[in-house]
Amino acid sequence: MTEYSSQGDPARSLALLWRTGERTGRKGKPEIGVDRIVRAAIEVADAEGLGALSMRKVAEQLGVGTMSLYTYVPGKAELIDVMLDTAYGELPMPEEVPGGWRGRLELIARENLALYRRHPWMLQVSSLTRPPLGPNLIAKYDYELRAVDGIGLDDLEMDSVVTLLNGYVSGAARGAVEAAQAPGDTGVTDEQWWYAHAPYLAKVFDPRRYPVAARVGAAAGEAYNAAYDPDQAFEFGLQRVLDGIEAFVAARTAR
Amino acid sequence: MTEYSSQGDPARSLALLWRTGERTGRKGKPEIGVDRIVRAAIEVADAEGLGALSMRKVAEQLGVGTMSLYTYVPGKAELIDVMLDTAYGELPMPEEVPGGWRGRLELIARENLALYRRHPWMLQVSSLTRPPLGPNLIAKYDYELRAVDGIGLDDLEMDSVVTLLNGYVSGAARGAVEAAQAPGDTGVTDEQWWYAHAPYLAKVFDPRRYPVAARVGAAAGEAYNAAYDPDQAFEFGLQRVLDGIEAFVAARTAR
DNA sequence: CGGTGCACGGTACGCCGTACGGAACCCTGG
DNA sequence: CCAGGGTTCCGTACGGCGTACCGTGCACCG
Structure with a gap:
């Protein structure tokens, strides 16, 4: 530590x-x-x-x-x-990306996710407040800002948007990495883990006290075969975040 | 570790x-x-x-x-x-909150942020995929789901929304916590840190190569007196995320 | 060919989590 | 009242960690 x-x-x-x-x-x-x-x-x-x-x-x-x-x-x-x-430095940074700013941000999000998947330790290390100011980090910052340059945002707003997206991706990546390495670390699949816990949980958890959790938890467990599906979560969240940014951009350009 | x-x-x-x-x-x-x-x-x-x-x-x-x-x-x-x-277990869970589902989610986000600020170690420990299934975690899950119950989402969508919000908050909290403890850990304020790095960075960083990063970085540094303002980032991101969820809810209820 | 500065690494210190086994205590059964 | 046994408490020890300190020997310059 x-x-x-x-x-x-x-x-x-x-x-x-x-x-x-x-x-x-x-x-x-x-x-x-x-x-x-x-x-x-x-x-x-x-x-x-x-x-x-x-x-x-x-x-x-x-x-x-x-x-x-x-x-x-x-x-x-x-x-x-x-x-x-x-x-x-491994991040690809293509200049021509289809889909306007939204297409560019979406690609950035996916490439960052892939990077964190390859190097999970990055998530335990990266700092927002005092990053190690190396050449590749600066290149990344510049590239990401250029994705939202000239679309009607001022400098601070550009920074905020990029920060939001990066924050979102690293959170989602944390979930994905954790889900990917849980079986390897512990030698227990999600299913085994669930079956091991279920009997004791049934003894101790009263569905009548927490009806919504019981209902939704069961539905999610059935749909994902686990408590959490990282790919689904990433896609869902990414679209919501981009929608939120889109509403913001629309409001800014409408003066 | x-x-x-x-x-x-x-x-x-x-x-x-x-x-x-x-x-x-x-x-x-x-x-x-x-x-x-x-x-x-x-x-x-x-x-x-x-x-x-x-x-x-x-x-x-x-x-x-x-x-x-x-x-x-x-x-x-x-x-x-x-x-x-x-x-x-420290999270307050009031039943009557003004502002409909958006008001409820906003309160949840703020209370979670406050909790993580009080107990920063939680961010290094919490697991999405195999959480410790204790009574308070289940109560929290139930409470948060109830904030979006009955607004036109199905069970899986409710789970996705709650997961997104929690992911967002923990990411923002990570930034806030880090910013708060950086001075204490290192005995160096943000300003001192910047002044220590600036001369070497000036030698090595070419603004003509990364014009956007230079421009926006300077604007952000001036506005926040640091590379990152956690409160500003939290408020900005929270509104974007809630806007994105709002668009989703609207689309779902419009069939 | 002698001198010097650097690359390299052995040893040791103070931390960590915890396996193991012993000592002390208190409740119970006779 | 006493003996037995289950429990609580903990001293010691082992194998890991980062790295401070210092010694050795080599490669080059003059």
Whole structure:
């Protein structure tokens, strides 16, 4: 825990993010390198989760001693910052997208969801208030703003819309990731989980006290074969959010 | 890390949640008790964060030995489950709320935000797919469904709307909590943080390459005195989400 | 060819969750 | 009144973590 980011010296962090560390290049050949460390760390985090990401494991993956990592990276927190910016670099950012601003935002939402699915640890790490200001994060911010540029919103409104969409997607992604990894983590499918809990719950839960929960819960369970269907939730929510934004855009352009 | 929930034996977990553990009451006086442990754990997590929540610290808070806790609670994961359900019990659930379904949903959103602000650790713990099925969580689910009962939605649609709203609120709350605790955690105000990063960023960031990000980022920074204003973001997003739901309800009731 | 600065990593410290087994206590059955 | 046994309580120990500190040896420059 205490797994956030950006506590280190800003100069060191930004130098790392933008790779402006003056590689001396004079002496010993740099066997390891920041990039290889970051790649290995992302592999570990993808495969085993952020909780299993340790400096020892990254070093082992690279076949070097644990402490050697500290030659290239000030600490785990800064390493995670660089991992995050690196992963954001995977986002495709096509220039021509059909469907106007709504089509562009929809694509952004889907690509972000796919990214978070590939790298679930990003959701436990990303910060809204003090993001690691790396090149890829800035490129992403610029790209997303351009999706709503020139449609009648002022600068602050553009920022608000992009922030809302990103917030929505990361929430939905959290649900999707959790649903995807629950069986693998625990070795128990949703169905098994439900059947294990049902008998005790039946003893203890009185449907007459909570009739609506009982009715809707049963309907949802039957429809999704689980308490929650992440794909359905994502699609439903995305359309509602875009509808809400559309109403806002309409009101703004109507003066 | 690995700080999720609900890995234990369902029988033991549910017994804990619903307090159906057959207290023998015959032998040694139970000096400690689940409730006192949960209260102490919540105090620690509120004050120092989930990362600082340890069994040793909870025991110390109670003035007992660490291992004594394991008499009442199977492990840390189950303890966190009970903490979560207990905290949800703090939500007020008034029956008469003005403003129809929209007024009711708006109140739910605000009360949930306030709850997460009081107990930020909840955001790192709550699960959509396999929630700890305690009495307070079920009561919350029932209450929220009743806010949208009888307005023309079917059961699945009611569930989707409630899920969307809860997802939105927890995302916004994450931003708010992070913004609130960033200064305390790091001893650096937003302004100081910005002034520390600005000179290096100026060296490395080319505004001509990302003109929109530069323009909007500057406007937002000036308006909020930070990269992000959680209150503004919450209000803006909440109205958009409710507008989107309103459009959906209108479409459904128009057949 | 000697000197120097860097890459690399071994050891150790203080945290964590919790398995294990022992000690102390109190209620009950005789 | 006492013996037995179930419970509560907890000391110790193990294997993990991040990383501070410091030693070693190599590769290059002069």
